[in-house]
Amino acid sequence: MTTPSAGLIDVHHHAIPPVYRAALGDSVAIPGVDYPTWTPQASLEVMDRHGIAASVLSVTAPGVGFLEGDERIRLARAVNEFYAGLIAEHPSRFGAFAILPLPDVAAAKDELGYAIDELGLDGVGMLTSYGNRYLGDPEFEPLLAEIAERGLPLHVHPAAPPAKDLATFDLPPSLYDFTFETTRTVVSLLFNGVLERLPHLKLIVSHAGGTLPFLAKRLTYGPTIGKYLTERAPADVIASLRGLYYDIAMSANEYALPALTRLADPEKILFGSDFPFMPAEHTTETVAGFNAYPGWNDEQRTAIGWANSLKLFPRFASAGHSAT
Template sequence: MTSRASRIDVHHHLVPPAYARALRTRGLRPGGVDLPEWSLERSLRVMDRNDIATAILSISTPGAWLGEADEARRLAREVNEYAAGVVAARPRRFGFFATLTLPDVEGAIAEADHALDQLGAAGIALLSNSDGRYLYDAAFEPLLSHLHDREAVVFLHPGELPGQAAPGIPSFTADFLLDTVRATTGLLLSGALEKYDRIRWILAHAGGFLPYISHRVLLTQLRTEPRWRQAKVMLARKAEVERRLGVLRRLYFDVALSSSPTALPSLLAFADEDHVLYGSDFPFAPAPAVRFMRQEYEDVRLSDHQRAAIDRTNAHVLFPWIAT
């Protein structure tokens, strides 16, 4: 079944020329694959062929941090200004998530304000880990506090796992999913998800496998509490279990590369149905992959309300500026 609503794609990458040069000069392969070719025209072509009305642009891993703070600040500014230019040229078709400079926190806060206030960014893109340090690192709290105060939409995209990749398996296949789970679990266990609850998080790729192991994460949370014996009693209280899981259900989840007949029902069994968003992952998912996953998504049995919500209306809550 094809959706009647034009889609809002919250997981759509761009590869600005200066950023591409910086990565290729260093031989970096995001997700263990060659950096894809990208152009505005290619994005528009894929969007038109897959009923995508508006795409929110972001860069993928490794972000702006390539090892040095001044370079990260320069590159983040260049990427954000380039993205803002794309949006200015086609305001009905694009928005963008701003790139920051983590683990440089001071630079990240300054760039967030510049992008949100001066460039009109739709939100902020953060990697699950930056230079091996996860978002729940205590040193990153000033940024989380700032984004909380600004009630920012934050798109959480995986990075490369700290440590050696598994031989013969590109990191985008499975490591990316684990990276998202690590970051989100850490944000929960550290208390950051509740403390900074005005941040509106979007987790890439249906949250990795977080929905599948949500009760395992809950048990981990209970084991960290001082009175584990009393915490065990809480498991018998359905209301308490639902309260704790509700912290995770406040998160948003995109369906990029995660809309198969097995993955999507699993996500919908866990997530608030008003918090599921469409995503394509173009161009890291090339045009044939976008088409394949879109066709699988359309084959999943959903009500008209559910499909319209995922395609568009859920995103309107986060991005009311998108023309109705």
């Protein structure tokens, strides 16, 4: 199979390793969501059909959080080793975000070292919350600090809201609540000062940032609404939000992209498909929306399609992917 010398890089592309599917068993992965089948070949076929040169794989919700203790640690290790084997077979086509056995931060730091230093994975994947804690919780900051110090991309994917008594109207959380979960975790990082303390954290948020583009200005009103937030509010909320990376999975349309483009520098926007949880037909729709959006010029479209990702994932450049 040949690799395109230039093509899209998909940073929001899910894998379902056999060991993960077996461990999940009959558990409900995401309430109300039809769980897809997946094989590496299915990904490659969709990628080839849509001009996607490379994809960075990740496991979506619930991560490994449905297990406890050593079982959680073992499954994270098995998934990361599966990724490494797949990358060895297809080094120019696949990368992977390491999965960590959170909320155990000590075990997560151990697995981070193994996944990056021994397996050579490309970054880290985390969920928006673990237990009842979002990523701005002080417990997670040492782990985030190590990820930032290592210069690793961190892809954050939403999970079902941790509040079990939350009314969902019998609708799957991924239909609309995932966008709010992304917003909640970023707001927790903002108002707990994490983003200011870790300015070099390469944080990628899913689905065009959830509702962040729409709420960006509103989030600057914290001290106006409650004076007690004066000390907690970031010095410049908009600048902090503009420092994040945003993938366009499920968002390459005329409603989401104008708001995202107004908030985010094109150098911070990345292509994403959400395959296979969104089927191949949706990848077709996403690629069409990416190509048709009139708010980007050709240089910006090149940056968003792959050049920005090459800076985050230089292995693809060394594997022959060109930004021109």
